[in-house]
Amino acid sequence: MTRNGGDVVVEMLGLLSVSHVFGIPGQNALALFDAIRRSELTFVSSRVENNSAFGADGYARATGEVGVLFLSTGPGALTALGALQEAYATGVPLLVIASQVPRAGMGLRRGMLHQLDDQPRSARNVTKSTAVARNSGEIPSLLADAWSLAQSAPAGPVWVEIPQDVLEEPTSVPPVTSVVTSVAQRAPRTELIDAAAALLDGARRPVILAGGGVRRSAGGREALMRLAELLDAPVVSTVGGKGGLAFSHPLSAASWIEDRHTTDLLSDADVLLAVGTAMGEVTSNYFTFAPKGRVIHVDAEHRVLEANHPALAIHADAALALTALADKVTGRPGDGAQTATGLRRAVETRLAGQDLGAELALMADLRAAVPAAAQTFWDMTIAGYWAWSAWDPQDGQFHSAQGAGGLGFAFPAALAAAIGAGERTLAVTGDGGAMYSIAELATARQHDADVTWLIVDDGGYGILREYMTATFGEATATELTRPDFAALAASFGVPAQRVTLEGVGEAIAGTFTTRGPAVVVLPAVLRMFAPT
Structure with missing residues (x-):
């Protein structure tokens, strides 16, 4: 059988070790699904595109892999945007492969079924990037780049669009047998780590706020525990950060982030180290958190740094920053475990009332x-x-x-x-x-x-x-x-x-x-x- 652009896509996914794909078949994307038939991919067909996107999101969170989503053109693509907003906000790596009308209709109003004026523009608000493959020769490199970007901190959904005729037409592209990806790491700057370590060494009441970035960052949990134990600092988990430090650990102050006792603990810290969190609406107990001491804010997403509070801002991957800080600070005894235990007991007492x-x-x-x-x-x-x-x-x-x-x-x-x-x-x-x-x-x-x-x-x-x-x-x-x-x-x-x-x-x-x-x-x- 003559290979086409759909085969090139599926060959690339195989080289990227993709096993599952989520979505719903659509008219402009049928060549993708025909190519799946000739592959070892498992396709999970939802009943609503928004749920397909939620499915790819849940799959990525549960397995640690990139979730792959096939979207049909126009209504199907637009229906998935609400779920992609969740993945984008939470930093979940997704590779979205969306079909498009044939090239001859793109950007025009020819009355083609599913046609949009500018489909990528609709996706730009909920994805890290968008790209359009104008010929089948572009598909391998665009997918490899998207795969890398989806996982590069901060992770998130990446959108690649392929017109119907590119998917269906015979291709002269040789069978794809190699793939080159490069997931970017964001290491912290040395002078910022030095400054943060000095603040933490001089703190009498340090507290760590661990966000979802700690969980999602490879090695983040181990680095968090090591630093917390060196500082003997209580650790509060955000909703997304649950599990960054086991609740059974003596330094865990759990995640009662909508409780005034927790808000006060964070506010009263003379040095608060916030890692992998925007300190947003829920985490700040609906913006009632008001830090009295110094804040060190670490995040791979530069737009959240100091968005809500002045801080020593460190633009870096959570695990890399925590490891660098643990290598730099001086270990010392403190009362972190007692503070954590006291907070949890205070919450229990208040709830009992x-x-x-x-x-x-x-x-x-x-x-x-x-x-x-x-x-x-x-x-x-x-x-x-x-x-x-x-x-x-x-x-x-x-x-x-x-x-x-x-x-x-x-x-x-x-x-x-x-x-x-x-x-x-x-x-x-x-x-x-x-x-x-x-x-x-x-x-x-x-x-x-x-x-x-x-x-x-x-x-x-x-x-x-x-x-x-x-x-x-x-x-x-x-x-x-x-x-x-x-x-x-x-x-x-x-x-x-x-x-x-x-x-x-x-x-x-x-x-x-x-x-x-x-x-x-x-x-x-x-x-x-x-x-x-």
């Missing part, structure tokens, strides 16, 4: 039910907001959509992660968020994915109901008509059960002894804890 028995029991029961090494995925829902602060990832990984804050992340991401990692995952959503991804029950059944989906059904957008009631005295447009989720799941051939708060832990634990997808529906109205 609120009427939160149901919520605390739910978090405890879920944590006991889910294996320590399982990866969990949380949507923008009250249970997810609780998990931001309360969930201990133990030996697994914690993933949520707090980067961009869109609904519908958890289930398609957990589904793809289960397929890629080969282990059961847990997704937690509300009933509102569940409707964004309900169609992916078909994907879960088609691929027999080992994914457990907990839907907390409170009859509406629960967190918005709470926010509006607190602010305006009454909620508007938050109440929702919804299906019988258990019956709907059963119609897809997915086992489902309705449970009570008392029985949810047992039900979730039971799904981890089975194979294939499972749905657990919990009718319950939860409340958020008061942050002060």
Whole structure:
């Protein structure tokens, strides 16, 4: 058979050791899918493009690989942008290969199906770069460059667009047998490390704020623990930074970032080392964090440095900066462990003074039910907001959509992660968020994915109901008509059960002894804890 541009794409993906691709077939991209048929790639076909992008995101987070996403032209490409915003905000490496109308129609209004005036322009706000292959000879180098850029700190989605005729036409490009990639490392400048080390050596109350950049940076966790132990400094984890330092470590102050005790600890530090975090809205307890001492801010994304607070800014990869600091500082004893323990006890005492028995029991029961090494995925829902602060990832990984804050992340991401990692995952959503991804029950059944989906059904957008009631005295447009989720799941051939708060832990634990997808529906109205 005559090779074409689609074959060149698939050959490159094979050389890049890609095993899974996510997406939905589209008219302009059919040559890509025909080439997949002749390859060893596993294609995971979602039912909505936004969920395909969430799937590629979840796969990348769970496996540590680059998520690969095939998008069709126009409506398909645009539908995925909301999910790409989450990957872009969170720093998840994705290679997006989007089809395009034939070259003769690009930039014109010829009335071609799916045609956009400027498709790459739509993607530029949620990707690190965009490129268009004008002929099949450009495909190998464009994909290699995109692959490298997607992983270079700060990681993120990269967009390569290929017109339909380039994919379909016979190519004279020889079969691709070699690939050259170069993932850029961002090392810290020596003089900045010297200055930061001097500040940390002179600190009496140092605190470390560990963000998602620590988790995503190769060697970041080990470097963080080494530096924290040298400084004897308590470590607060952001939502994205959960697991950067194990909660079981004596220096871990956990991740109660929406709690005034934690905000005060960060504010009162005479030197705060913030690594891999923008210190943004959630991490700063909704911009109430006000540092009294010096701030050292380390991040591979230069635009977040000093965006919210003056600091000694170090533009660098988290692991490289932490390692350099650990090599430079002078170890000393301190009271970091006592401070961390005191903070966690203070939080427990404050929560005990609120009427939160149901919520605390739910978090405890879920944590006991889910294996320590399982990866969990949380949507923008009250249970997810609780998990931001309360969930201990133990030996697994914690993933949520707090980067961009869109609904519908958890289930398609957990589904793809289960397929890629080969282990059961847990997704937690509300009933509102569940409707964004309900169609992916078909994907879960088609691929027999080992994914457990907990839907907390409170009859509406629960967190918005709470926010509006607190602010305006009454909620508007938050109440929702919804299906019988258990019956709907059963119609897809997915086992489902309705449970009570008392029985949810047992039900979730039971799904981890089975194979294939499972749905657990919990009718319950939860409340958020008061942050002060």
